[in-house]
Amino acid sequence: MHMADALISPAVGGTMWVVSGGLIAYCANKVKKSVRDNLVPMMGILGAFIFASQMINFSIPGTGSSGHLGGGLILTALLGPYAAFLVMASVLTVQAFFFADGGLLALGCNIFNLGFFPAFVAYPLIYRVMVGERRGAPRAWAAAIVAAVAGLQLGALSVVLETRASGISDLPFGTFALLMLPIHLAIGVVEGLATAAVVAFVAKARPEALAAAPGRTGGVSFRPVLVKLAIATLVVGGVASWFASTHPDGLEWAIAKVTGKEEVTSPEAGVHKSLAGIQAKTALLPDYGFKPSEGEATRAEGEAPAAEAWPAVSAGTSVSGVVGGMMTLALACIIGILLRLRPGPRCCGQE
């Protein structure tokens, strides 16, 4: 479920950076005020534990597949929502830095999708409410499964929305949602089972570990943060998307409008199209003066000297584009080799 940079527009990525960054700052503040000094090493090591636990899988009978712990729920049970959110954010950051698992631009999206929902929705609003004060076996299992499923469904839905809003993938909203949600339903059940089993074990072997979670009385007061976040999101999203729409997206939507793709049938595309119509009219730079209706397209290239790299329907542009692109890549390779030839310390770490 880690989103990659290649599918995110800067407007969406930037907006989610602001949202997740705000949440991190808020949670960091909360953790700093907490009385538990040992929270610092505990959080670090539990983050490492989440990584390590994903190396071990259990088999799901009758399916031939396997599952493992997701992390968000159990962290919240052990550390409380604020610290758990920070730990999830750090795990995702390290995954992005070292494993290229989710990109840097998409980091805000990933932290929100995989950290916010389990820590602030699934655990306090579902798991705690369902379990209550008694940790009776069947009830705790059901609660863990429902909470894990809900957290993952919300996360998956948010992946779909973010991808759709970025407009880089052509997948229509409905199809993508139908693809993502059932898969994550299954993953959620498996994750819920794993979480419940581990929580049951810890409850037996070390009951005080679970009882120590701060903030379990549900003192999650969110109003002030939510208001600030909403304002920041609107401002950043608004500015960024306005900028983006006058440049690439408006162009892109206008082309979609002209060529009339098969997305027309989906209701979401309908909204997009009418929005595109408005946008095409209100855009400051109306597509650099080349409206790509079929007849004009060949002419467009000459009319738009400053416009960048639009592969207009002209064999000439395509050829120079392809040749130029290839040569640029070759040139980059040669530069790389030349830079490497400089005398200097040998590189280590090669197997």
Add this chain to the structure above:
Amino acid sequence: MKVSDSFDIGEMDDLGRLDTPVHRLDARAKAVATLVFIGVVMSFPRYAISSLTPFILYPVALVSLGRIPMRYLARKILIAAPFALLIGVFNPLLDREPVTAIGSVAISGGWLSFGSIMFRFLLTVGAALALVACTGMNRLGAALERLGVPRVFVVQLLFLHRYLFVVSDQAAKMKRSAVMRSSGRPLRLSVYASMIGHLLIRSMDRAERVYRAMVARGFDGEVRILRPSSFGWPDTLFVAACILFFVSARVWNLADGFGRLLTGGVL
């Protein structure tokens, strides 16, 4: 996540400790330049490919000057490819309108945008990995803190990074012993739960011991981060040159111009 992946981090750290001109740059300069790079690359319209090609210079220059083994990075990029591939591959199926032609072969918008997605993936992932490999986690953490990331979060990142190997090592040992005792049968949920539960309890005990050791050495609830580097004029120059290059490559299609020069036509 495979077992080998977590040990891979060690290699990343070794690379981060090298001493090359790129490694000597201030971590903030590299972080800012890389973020601008990713933002600019992702701001291109969906069908752009040739105009994106000049951007490969940035990761290539970092990797070459930083003496990072190309093969190692390529393997990491390949491992990360499936998500972008899975989502991107729908574009050719959904968008079949011909947009351009090479000679007489018409190319649909879907294939172009798919190619663009995969090329952007290569660029963004390559740049991010190159940044970490040329900086190392400790310097990156210090840079993040000075760029305004809350200290609690930076300390969390550094702690996580430090104990990743320790806990992963333990998990790998437990896994190996379980495999040997079960003669290769897959783990049942009950066995899994007690293994992970034990790993969890051991980790928490370890955290407690670490905490005591920290208190014994004078930990007062505040973690101090060493700040070895300073932002000098080479760093300013680096950031300025990078941003100038990114912006000019965004505004003008450098590859296309180069191509026209080569094909000899002012078309």
